[in-house]
Amino acid sequence: MSSSSFVVLLGLVLASGASVAQSEADGSSPGVRRIELAPDAPSSAHEIAISAHLSTTFLFDSDLKRDAVELEGRDHFSLVDVGQTTLRLVPSARLNAGERLHLVVRFRDGSAPVSASFLLRAHPAKADPLIEVYRGIRTIETYQQEIREVRAELMRCQGEVARLVAEQNAPGGLSGLVSSGALDEHGVTGRLVTKDVTPAAGDALAATSVKSYRSATGVAVEVRLKLQRGAPPWVAKGATLRGKTGAELKVLRLWQQQPISTGEFVPVVVEADASGAAQGAFSLKLWEEDGPRTITLGNVRFP
Known part of the structure; x- marks a missing residue:
């Protein structure tokens, strides 16, 4: 052509x-995801996007039981790094798009909720880079930051809508x-x-x-x-x-x-x-x- x-x-x-x-x-990288764990809410698995060779990091506000982390298909990951309040995952090429793997973490202090469950969904090319998990009360600063991110996303969507409308009206x-x-x-x-x-x-x-x-x-x-x-x-x-x-x-x-x-x-x-x-x-x-x-x-x- x-x-x-x-x-x-x-x-x-x-x-x-x-x-x-x-x-x-x-096509840009997604921002920070924030997950709140209510002590009296029924436990449910939060879906997280992962992808081969891309890093996904969990940041918790409570100490983890480092030896009690359950990760399905651990051999599908080239890196599993469990810290005191962090968990970093890097899937390997063995991870196939569409796969779903379960992740369970447990907290050291034993307070409710005692654990958190996640469903890791393999995407061909995109991953959630950072997930902040709040087990207690979030600070006002984190809510303010989330509001700023929502406003930025709204402005991006408005610009995208304006672009699409202009394209439809163009010869x-x-x-x-x-x-x-x-x-x-x-x-x-x-x-x-x-x-x-x-x-x-x-x-x-x-x-x-x-x-x-x-x-x-x-x-x-x-x-x-x-x-x-x-x-x-x-x-x-x-x-x-x-x-x-x-x-x-x-x-x-x-x-x-x-x-x-x-x-x-x-x-x-x-x-x-x-x-x-x-x-x-x-x-x-x-x-x-x-x-x-x-x-x-x-x-x-x-x-």
Whole structure:
């Protein structure tokens, strides 16, 4: 696909919003989660997102019984570090997307509640980085911080709604790109990076062609994927573009022409915000809905 045809493709996607798969709301890392344990409430497992090679840390306001931590599937973790009031988990590559593992911690003083239960749900690419667990009374500072985070998230959502409304009202094709500010006098530059990217071992799909693009406001990757023979159809549900430092680009759109079936070469386009530099090598990861089949491509560079 030439750069000019990709411009038209992005314009049509911006104008119509039609696609087989859409990106998740935000590609950025989630913030701090706060969980309160009521002494008289029935015990229930709080669901926590974990992902292979990503760190998840629990911070408790009470001392733990370090030798009484129960972690299902401990051999699926490359690091299990239990401290006096902390628990850090780093899953290994043995963890498969969609897996659910139970975690139980017990508190040293024996006061109610005596324990806390969590359901660790394996996500293909995202994890809750920090969970604060309050067994007693929270301080006013933590509530104030939570209010600030909620306000920031509200402003982000309002901006996202405004962007979507503006896209729906914009014309299609090149006119839409010009009116949105995505196209300037430099146009859209593209690069064929198929030979440069590094696929991960054991991927469920193969990338037969990889192209990267940059416009005035964003970047995009077009990947043509081929499914293993005899495998059921595959539809991309989410995507991340992560730099070497671990920072992620904000994924704006995930577009797939049709479900991928055996023998077909179907393009998948990931568009991300490039308000930052978006320089250097990135790792692109695509995954399906609640399924273990993913594809990871390293060393993706943009023009």
